[in-house]
Amino acid sequence: MVHEPGIEMFYGVLDPNSFLYMRRFNISKAVDQHRSLQESFKEMGVEVLKLKELIINSSRTNPSFRKFLETTALNYIKFEGDGEVEKKAKGFIKDIEDLDDETLFNVILLSPTVLSHEALGTSDYFTRILNEEPLANLYFTRDQSIITDKGLIIGRMSKRARSRETVMIKLGFLALGEKPIKEISEPAFLEGGDYLALDDFVIFGTGDRTSIGGIVQAMEAVDFDEVIVAYNPVLEHYNDYALTMHLDMYINSPKQGVIVGNPDILSNTTVDVYEKKEKGYTRKKKCSLLSYLKSKGLRIISVSLGEQLLYATNFLTLKDGKFISPDVKRNLNGVKEYLARRNYEDLLNKLKLKDEVFPETREVREEGLDFIVVDVSELTGGFGGIHCMTTGIRKN
Structure with missing residues (x-):
């Protein structure tokens, strides 16, 4: 499910900071990029459902x-x-x-x-x-909900500017006949970008957008052998949670047994491991995310911190070994502008890219991964990539 941006995006570029955007950008180009992204999905055999169309069509046919x-x-x-x-x-x-x-x-x-x-x-x-607070971020349809192994969870957004988005996404799912098995209640927060389901375990990220309370509520609606709570890292000495606001800003999986991420960031990310017992989940241990992933036998495709900042991990896996990725190089100027405006000199220096940039790297080729690259450089001005702009309806 996606939401093609409309008039609400206009408000976001008027006041980017208040609407949680990274920067101002060209709306016409952003909408064109979103439509091109939809076409790319269709060419790869994906059924694309648009939130607005779902709601309007259901309203016309269902009294x-x-x-x-x-x-x-x-x-x-x-x-x-x-x-x-x-x-x-x-x-x-x-x-x-x-x-x-x-x-x-x-x-x-x-x-x-x-x-x-x-x-x-x-x-x-x-x-x-x-x-009053137009939903300028609605095109990031990942964050309002989570599809678990048991069903649909409607989250609760941590930022006031986005709080009403869960109303919209719930309408979209109801239009499809999908009722939530759980809705996160206050004071907790839970956003879909902080959820990554793998083989026999699931990772929840917690930080600026998802609270421990939200994860505890969601744990009642999952059935994995282990639940991992990752404390989303803050980059170096910068107190800027936006750069790692969600789990999908620094880790993703294109294929069973494979993780994409920056090893230093994964090593500096602390996790609590919870194990499923008869009466629920109990805390098993604390360790780094990297050491946990390696203990599970997962292979790591390394990306540089610069690639991570350019949304390298914010791709969408369509099926095992096949994904659609942002054109990382095209995101360079927009991210540079943000870092320069914030005076993040050290991070600016780390944006120097190698000749081979994810996903067009030797490690990706050696894994036999299939992918296409799409330009979403204007859309990333809202502070998110392709994974952020989509939510799955069903997981097989």
């Missing part, structure tokens, strides 16, 4: 879903000011059945507040529309 969409939209529109506010609010409720499905979608997307004030000396009203 009960339409009613639920109306009820949900009413939670995200407000009328304020001195211009017959109560009358206008009641009028909107009365007329909601006349509104088209896309309008209801946009109400949830933008969360408008209609502000009306009397114009002095006239009988007119001055009206402003304030869109």
